[in-house]
Amino acid sequence: MKGDKLFIHEWHIRAANQSLALLLPEIKSSQGRYIITVAGESGSGKSEIAAALSEALSKHDIKSVILQQDDYFVYPPKTNENMRRKDIRHVGMSEVHLDLIDRNLEDAIAGKSSISKPLVIFDEDRITEETVDLEGIKVIIVEGTYTTTLKNAHQHIFIDRNYIDTLEARRQRARETQDEFLERVLKIEHDIIKPHGTRADIIITRDYEAKRNEPENKQP
Numbered sequence: 001m002k003g004d005k006l007f008i009h010e011w012h013i014r015a016a017n018q019s020l021a022l023l024l025p026e027i028k029s030s031q032g033r034y035i036i037t038v039a040g041e042s043g044s045g046k047s048e049i050a051a052a053l054s055e056a057l058s059k060h061d062i063k064s065v066i067l068q069q070d071d072y073f074v075y076p077p078k079t080n081e082n083m084r085r086k087d088i089r090h091v092g093m094s095e096v097h098l099d100l101i102d103r104n105l106e107d108a109i110a111g112k113s114s115i116s117k118p119l120v121i122f123d124e125d126r127i128t129e130e131t132v133d134l135e136g137i138k139v140i141i142v143e144g145t146y147t148t149t150l151k152n153a154h155q156h157i158f159i160d161r162n163y164i165d166t167l168e169a170r171r172q173r174a175r176e177t178q179d180e181f182l183e184r185v186l187k188i189e190h191d192i193i194k195p196h197g198t199r200a201d202i203i204i205t206r207d208y209e210a211k212r213n214e215p216e217n218k219q220p
Helices: 010-029 046-058 077-086 098-109 167-173 180-199
Strands: 034-039 064-068 114-121 126-133 139-143 155-159 202-204 210-212
Touching (some): 010 046, 010 155, 010 202, 010 210, 034 098, 046 064, 077 180, 098 139, 155 180
Parallel strands (some): 034 139, 064 139, 155 202
């Protein structure tokens, strides 16, 4: 999404490096492209960890590209917020073309040299389209609130920080009006995605430590 702000701190880099240490053997031994998702609540550091993970991969001469769930919203951000304020029942997974992300990932896994995807221009509140060149790309990182539900992924990372934990990060980002209505939205999103953590392969804790999600804790 054009217009997004990233504030990458040492804890994001630490979590990305720890995650990569867990994933690197499988990435190197895999045939074809490898898909990683990074999910979590608003302000949890999804974009920052995805960027840090991409940078860490480059140090191993592994080329990657990042896809943002925010580009796949049905409506552009300001329009979507207005629709939420008119009817809060608008909030949820139906706001996002998750099926389109999965189709793009399916094409990438199949070896397509490029994919066409939506691109949100935040300041202009509009959605256009872009072509992503996949030549030489080994890893695709998909970051976004609901990306743990995507089917065409090899590993899912989930950041275990809730909307209360992320208040300061959201204020720093200053992308949304921090008011009572937003807290209601974030509570709804929290209730939706909290169970998604049980599907993840790697959990990033509140203190930004990455660890394997033990099999006995995982749900299909």
